[in-house]
Amino acid sequence: MASVIPEVNNPGCRWPHTQSQLFFVTYKWGDRLQVPGTLWRNAFESGLSSWNGSPILPYFYYDQNSSNTINTYDDSMAMNRGITYIYCSGTAAIMVVIQGNVYWDSIDNYTVNQRRGISTHEIGHGMSIGHINDSYPTAALMYKSVPLSFFSYIFSPQPPDIDFVDQIYP
């Protein structure tokens, strides 16, 4: 790993893990993503696959009894394309709720890559990590605030994203 990548919006808690050991973050589909093959379900599945295919220690694992949920919402007044709630108990992450906002998809007519980029970014927060500052010199999926067009090009974890997770979960 090169230099330390500063974390923006540090959630203040992490999934408990042991150094150098793979660990599992379980998830289940929310009530609005029960049907396979839908646009957002596909996008989140792509996001899960791309993180799981990266050389990092957290691994997303489906468990229908998980408290961690992936879902959608519809909010025309919230100026966000996706949101993740990270629940902390002290310094330990205990639950995440990962969601995509279908409203802005209906307005901006996302491409497959854009929807995938947003979903993969939110899945990244599922590891209880914050953002990479937008000024970091190499493009990162976990940048904090980028225009939609960014996700046309960057829709899967990039080298800084891998290093970022690696430094948080060494």
Next chain:
Amino acid sequence: MNRCLKFLPVLLVVLVTSCASKKDLSSRLPIEPANEPVASVAIIQEVPVVYTSIPEVASKSTVVILGRVAAPREILNTARVPGEPGKPDPQNYSVGQVYEVIVDEYLLGQGPKTIYVIQHQGMMDTRDGPPTETQIEQLIGNSGVQPLSANVQYLMFLRSSNHIFVGYSQDEIFGGAGHPWLFDASNPDCIRLVDSLENVYHYFPPLEFDDFATLLKTPLLDPAPGEGAVYPTPPAGSMLCPENGEVTPPYP
């Protein structure tokens, strides 16, 4: 939250052979979550709706107005069940502070003299039940959003919505078009951005009103291949207010 307190272990022992190339996997003992029954705290991480130029945010707006807040009204939950535009979402509470706004001038589009503007002030998980007033107040306090002031003339980029908000007709209620949507227009020599997202300040330096109005009427052009899409260029220095310093893009 009850849900959190009865939270099940989330780290399972599962052999995943496809990850054999990762770091030392020789020991895959279960890692138990911290067993500390203390109150949990929810941290919110978002992908914001971000625009990078005035023509772009104008293209996403139903109307652009100069106006003043007459009075704050109620707080609504603006989250909806997907596919049901009139049904508040029981799983999310999205704080929408409604303001009654007197329109001084429509710079783009048209509408009534008095409109209602919803300012988004935070969001929370409500799968365990509706929020208390205290929780809503905390949410607003933590959102970093600056409430609208009655003594300021604002320039607002607003979108109408197909969502139904009881007590308001769809042609009189609007929300922000994205980041940014709100500018302080009290001084026509210097229209200043008001936004909780600091990075958008790189794209929207203070401008004189006439320059702002010119940009409003500028058609949105597709960027040339390889230009502008990923790392947009900030406006030229000639457009800045006299006292404004140099502007740099937020991206390398």
